[in-house]
Amino acid sequence: MSNVIDTWTFEQHESAARGYCRRFKTVFSSAIGSLMTDVNGEEYLDFLAACGSLNYGHNDADMSKALIEHISSNGLSASLDLFTHTKAKFLQSFYQLILKPRQLDYRIQFTGPTGTNAVEAAMKLARKITGRNNI
Known part of the structure; x- marks a missing residue:
C-alpha cells in the first residue's frame, strides 16, 4: 500500500x-486550532470549523488532555x-x-x-414555548 495520498483514492472509493x-x-x-495542514505541509485557515461543531478549533490541548x-x-x-x-461532574x-x-x-x-x-x-x-401542537 502506497503512502502517497491523492484525490484519486477518494474519487474511486x-x-x-x-x-x-x-x-x-x-x-x-x-x-490544530484554526489551521489545517495538507499532506504537503501547506497550512490553511479553517473557515468551515466542521460546520460549526469545532467552536474551539482542532485539537485544543486542554480538551485533548481531558479526552x-x-x-x-x-x-x-x-x-x-x-x-x-462524568455527566454529573459536568452538570455540577x-x-x-x-x-x-x-x-x-x-x-x-x-x-x-x-x-x-x-x-x-x-x-x-x-411547541412547549408557543403552546401550539404544530410548528
Missing part, C-alpha cells in the same frame, strides 16, 4: 455524496441519556461556573448523537 472536496481538492493530514484521560480511565463514550459520573461544574453566578434557573438538554435528535428537541421546545 468514496460515495459521490460529498460537496466541499469537489472544488477544494486538497488532502489534509493534521490540524485522553477520560478514555484512559475507561470512561463511557456513548451513554445516551443514562446517568454517568456548569451550574457552579455558569448558571449560579448569573442566577439562571436553566436546565441542560443533552440531545442524541444525530442531527435528527437535535431537530426533534428543537421542535419539542418550540
Whole structure:
C-alpha cells in the first residue's frame, strides 16, 4: 500500500455524496486550532470549523488532555441519556461556573448523537414555548 495520498483514492472509493472536496481538492493530514495542514505541509485557515461543531478549533490541548484521560480511565463514550459520573461532574461544574453566578434557573438538554435528535428537541421546545401542537 502506497503512502502517497491523492484525490484519486477518494474519487474511486468514496460515495459521490460529498460537496466541499469537489472544488477544494486538497488532502489534509493534521490540524490544530484554526489551521489545517495538507499532506504537503501547506497550512490553511479553517473557515468551515466542521460546520460549526469545532467552536474551539482542532485539537485544543486542554480538551485533548481531558479526552485522553477520560478514555484512559475507561470512561463511557456513548451513554445516551443514562446517568454517568462524568455527566454529573459536568452538570455540577456548569451550574457552579455558569448558571449560579448569573442566577439562571436553566436546565441542560443533552440531545442524541444525530442531527435528527437535535431537530426533534428543537421542535419539542418550540411547541412547549408557543403552546401550539404544530410548528
